[in-house]
Amino acid sequence: MHTVNQGGLLNASLIQDIAIEPILAGEDISIQAKTGSGKTAAFAIPIIEQLLRREDGDGDNCPTANAPLYVVLSPTRELAGQTNQVFKNFGDQLKLSTVCMVGGESIEKQKELVAKGVHIIVATPGRLKDLINQKVVKLDSCCGVVFDEADRLFDMGFKPDIEYILNHVPVERQLVMLSATTNMDVLRTAYRYKSHPMELKVGEDGLMVEHIDHQIAMISQKEKMSFLVHLLRQQENVYGLVFCNTQYMTHTVAEWLKKMNFKAQAISGRLPQGKRNSLMRDFRSREITILVSTDVAARGLDIEDIGLVINYDLPNEAANYVHRIGRTGRAGKSGLAVSFCAHEDCEYLDAIYDFIGAKIPKMDISDDDFATDLCRRPHIDQRTLKVSESTSQEHRPTRTRTKQRPPNHNKSDEDKPQRQRRAQGPKIEQHRQDVATKKLPGEQMTAKESDKPDRRFFEITSSNQQEADQLAMSALRITDPGLLGHTVLEEGRKKYLLFGPKEVSYQYFIRPIYKRLLTPFITQMLELAQLELTVRVSFSNPTLKVNFVGKDAELLRQNGGEMLRAFEYLIKTYVGRRVRPHRGIRYVVRSYTEELERDSRPRGEKSDSYLLKLIEKSSQQVLEQGAPVQLKPLNPKDRRFVHQQLSDGNSRFKTTSIGDGRFKRIEISMKE
Structure with a gap:
């Protein structure tokens, strides 16, 4: 108990109170609890206690080289590092050894540490799988496996790695799964490996943390930065997180805030692990007070005393809303979460409302709530994510032309003069170099991979274009000739000086049809x-x-x-x-589930006018038939208009959205 108190835990949280006992008893368990509810300590404390009991009993508690007794799987490097630190805080004085094994750090050093003997390994699934495959880690003696942030592990595509790891542990082992949201794939995997876990849900009546004041600001995309600057200036000793949906926007917002003299930095998956670790140290020491992040931080960072969370972009997955704002309001402390909602973000609102089971209160905004001294937006290179002032659009000189020529949309590349197409050659080669270094979804590209040729292009020199076309279709693995496009890189001489076919160099590609x-x-x-x-x-x-x-x-x-x-x-x-x-x-x-009915709005008729006629017609049908009527699938903007028109207190009708996805139907019925 003294060790636990020294680790900073004086009173058990609700999840710790109900989870520690069954985990200590060796039961398989699935826990769903709010973000920031103390789940890490809920499994760390009983695991350490089980190891100490082995020492007191007949069991051998001496660490064995390359053979851990417990494995904790984490979805991100940051979360793995933090979980490992929790074990160290509790276990160092008890002479329990832990090793953190994640990608982006020296694998040789990790091999050395595990070879000295280890009780607990905290790892990302990919790195642990590699070490098992290399026979560096052996799980024959493993007593238990923990899925920390299990929902996120499966959302990020780690299921094959997890199954590989489970195939290497004994059948009679303990399985502990912790999540903030429901993911049935997690339970199905447990059942497949002969585990029927006890299911515990804390705060099932609502996923929101009580101490968080969360609000939504209905503003335009262009107003977001000026509103953000004003909001940050209103906070005393601001210390917070700003979330964006893309790496590009994350780095843009961070650099923009730096130009406005805020102590801000961006963190995203594009940064090397060493740089990310350095940023987190600076953020914890408050040398950086505003961290602009992608969703990687929402599930991978555990930082105390964050008082403010800003959703610069609404998350496109409803569960991420809970994970993001759960970074504040921890351990009973109060926190503020503000979400910016522009027209482009509105399509995600319904899913978030359904997920949290409530509406988000709207902020009252006036003209005084926007900063008026906003500096120019920095230009960020999309490939390097670094500031490129020399190419910034704001600093480019305006080009003048004596005559403005309209673009010719009818000419294809093949119709252009040969001279002009040859002049484009260097540009194409430069583009090939750029796309070769671009990451695809879910991939991390190494320096060696960036030197590989881009397989989206095929180059050939031939005097017979028909033959070259056939070879290109085979190389690009397409059977539809309409998808094949090409550019002439270089035209050679005629085969016999003045006559004969020319040797032409082509670059083939697949048209984006x-x-x-x-x-x-x-x-x-x-x-x-x-x-x-x-x-x-x-x-x-x-x-x-x-x-x-x-x-x-x-x-x-x-x-x-x-x-x-x-x-x-x-x-x-x-x-x-x-x-x-x-x-x-x-x-x-x-x-x-059925073919979408086409919008029958007459061409040229305004949307509002059409919707008013549709509402009038449908309302009349409800009165005549005495039964509810469903409208055709509508987009969020049109649904909002219909709801507003029929939400008047004097209206005899009520409206309900039906279905999933962006396009839903509205059911109009009589009020009871």
Whole structure:
């Protein structure tokens, strides 16, 4: 108890109070509790106690080389480091050894540490799998495995690694799973490995931390930075987190805040591990007081006394809203969480409201709540994520032309003069170098991999273009000639000085015709998965829409749309590996149990006018039929308009949104 008190725990939290005893008894257990409720100590304390009991009893508690007694799996390096530190705080005085094994750090040093003997390994699944495969770590004597942030482990695609690890531990081992949200895939995996865990849910009536004052600010995209600056200035001794959805926006916001004299820095998965560790040390010591982050920090950082969390972008996954704002209001302390909602963010609101079971209170905003001294937005290089002042659009001189020529949209690359196409050669080579270093979703590219040729391009020199076309289609693995595009890199001389065919160098690529590219690929996946679905692909720059329609559409939406997200990931990866996508492309993947009815709004009629007629017609049907009427699927903006029109206190009707995804139906019925 003295060791526990020295570790900073004087009173047990609710989750610790109910979880420690069954874990200590060796039972398999699945715990769902709010972020910041003390889950780490809830499993660390009983594991340490079990190790001490082995020492007091007949069991051998001496650490064995390369053979840990307990394994804790964490989704991120940061969380693994923090969990390992908790074990060290409790276990060092008790002579219990722990090792943290994560990617991005010296594997040789980790091998040396585990060879000295270890009781507990805290690791990311990928690194532990590598060491098991190299026979450096042996799990024959492992007594228990902990999935820390189990929902996140499976969301991040670690399931194959986890199954590999479970295949190397004894069948009679303890399994402890801790999550902030429900993920049925976690429990299914436990059942598969003959575990039937006790399920504990703390605060099931609501996932929100009571001490957090969370609000939403309805502002435009252009107003976000000026509102953020004003908000930060209003906080006394501000110490907080700002969340963005992309690495590019994360670094842009951080650099912009630095130009406004805030002690801000960006942290994202693009940074080397050493740099990330250094940033976290500076943030904990408050040399940095504002950390701008992607969602990697929402589930990987445990920092005390954060008083403010800002969602600069609303999270596109509802569960991440809880994880983000859970960084404040910890250990009973108060915290403020403010979410910025522009028009582009509105599509995520309904899912968040459904997930937390409540509306987010709106902030009262006036013109005085925006900073008026905002400096210019810094220009960030999208490849390096560093400030590039020399190429900043704000500092570019304005170019003048004597005559403005309209762009010619009818000419293809093949129609251009040969001289002009040859002049484009160096640009194409530069682009190949750029895309070769670009990461695909879920990949981390090494320096050696960046030197590999880009497989989206195929170069050949030939005097017979038809033959070159056939070879290119074979190399690029396509059968549709309409997808094949090419650029002439160089035209050689005629074979016999003045006559004969020319030797021409071509660069072939797959045209980004997404419907023709994706339809056969997705159809094949659906056939292999034996799903009764058809797919509809459409592209309107910058949005690529993929709609699944059929009997099994409901399967894709189960468990928070888990399968739908998996299909989205496969589609993104496939497109990224096959073509050069349009800049700023946005993917929208949805599923419907029936064919979408087309919007019958007359061409040219304004949306509000059409919706008012639709409301009047549907309301009349409700009165005549005496039964509810469902409208066609509507987007969030149109749904909001319908709800507002029928929410008047004098209205005899009530409205309810029905369905999943962005496009939902509205049911109009009589008030009781």
